[in-house]
Amino acid sequence: MERLRHITAGRPETMRRPIVWTALANIDNMIPFACLSAAVSILYAYYADPHVPLNWQGMWLAWGGMAIFLVLVFAAELMSYRSVYRGAYRASAEGRTQLAEHVRKLPLGFLMKKNAGELGQMMMNDFAQTENAATHILPQLISGAVVPLLAFAGLLFVDWRMALAMMAGFPVALLILWGVSRLERKLGQSHSAARIDQSGRLQEYLLGMKVIKAYNLRGDNFTRLKRAYHHFMLESIRLEGVLGPFFLVAIAFVEMGLSLITMTGVYLMLDGAVTVPVFVMFLLIGTRIFDPMSVAIMRLPAFKYDAMAGERIAGVLKEPVMTGENGPAGSFHIRFDEVTFRYDKLVVLDRVTAEMKEGTLTAIVGLSGSGKSTMLRLIARFYDPQQGSVRIGGGDIRETDPEQLLKNISMVFQDVYLFQDTVCNNIRYGREDATQEEIEAAAKEACCHDFIMKLPQGYDSVVGEGGSTLSGGEKQRVSIARAMLKNAPILLLDEAASSLDPENESELQKAIGRLVQGRTVIMIAHRLRTVVKADNIIVLDRGRIAEQGRHEELLGGRGLYARLWELQTRASGWKIPGTSGTKEVLQ
């Protein structure tokens, strides 16, 4: 039952009807053979005693029965076939959608823990495996169970000794299957792990192609991929090689039944305890049941292996999603209250308390790795802190429905991801019901209209996966247009690194300047000159707030901020106070 639950992504009821039809089709399948046996008996009676006339009535009944049941078999098999694939594909489609929905509601930390290929594998291969188990293997297993059981039960009444002989090897076969089940699971798990690893490595190899080419890394990454393929090959050989003989022996025990029927039958006939027609009936039905049993035994490991894929899916579906029932906050005042956050064991934020007032610009600065991005991630509830709370409008965001929370937040990050879709649709992700005019207006405000118009199909140009056909600055401006369109009251902004060319940078800064107006903005600033006009600057040092205040106050304090400022201005030869860039940028 548990396996049935797994191969149906938690919907065993979808297979109830298919199982009943498949069982019925198999039961039907046996009846023509019973009729055949009856016909053989009639014929035997006629030849055994020349004075007895041939029982034509019985013969016609047997033939008629065979014909009717053949039609019924066809009908039942058709129903079984249709309901099996409908049930299985329905369970799988619903399961896929449920998993995609579920993954969206999981904390980001869960996704980051997974191997790159693992979730993709789950969506594609694991579901394909469960489909295979439900559509192809399950009917074979049902057939392997129903046919022998039925035949055995019926034949017990005909001659119990021959019936027992027919099934004598079966308990031994079951014992062998039970004996190897642990080993089978262990080998299956390491085989699956190797399969997932090889696809993760392949994904890594393809995604990292740019770096591989740039650094001519033919060696290392390819070696890892090759090693993963090799490991998978070894695991496959081990799985088949170690388990195969056990299953073959189990089948041999089952099929031994045919020899035992013959031996027992011969002795019983010699004793006059069994007639020739009964003997023939056992042979006829015996040849009929051993095949489905052997097939079922051969397919059982594949079924269990595929059910493991369903188990992995169930494991992810069991992961607790982020909860919270509250609607959006009334105000957008953000407060970190003694927040401590760890990635596994690494403490990244340590009892951070900070205010980000509604309608103001708060900048977060600090050395690389000091926890700046983590603060933004906590505001968006990509993670929940282990201690303390993040509050918006006074309410703990752990109690806010994550989707409601995200409705109020726009994010512009450095590493912008664009979907392989038109530029227009990529901007529309900001607000799905936006009109073309609204999209173009947002694009103009974000300073990307001009470059979009220069693309071959303008707004209908399709960008490469991730945005690969646009420059870094262009991608960021598209993401700003998205944020403009979303028009959310809170804006989380990760300032672009200083790698942009001056033209791109000035366009980007203009766009950001428009975006921050009238919003509660929390901005990670890598270049301090962009935050001199911020209402509050939080200076992070290894997860703790070293100091906070306005630019002038912090410069006067001669602390970490002042040191960073000095370093940056010295490195770039800026003119210090009064400053050029930022004021214009942020107004």
Ligand SMILES: Nc1ncnc2c1ncn2[C@@H]1O[C@H](COP(=O)(O)OP(=O)(O)OP(=O)(O)O)[C@@H](O)[C@H]1O
């Ligand atoms: N998903 C993660 N899992 C484990 N550790 C992480 C994860 N993300 C970040 N870290 C670690 O947490 C620390 C803080 O990271 P964070 O990204 O918040 O720093 P940051 O100040 O934004 O750095 P940068 O300025 O370089 O972007 C770093 O040491 C980083 O290695």
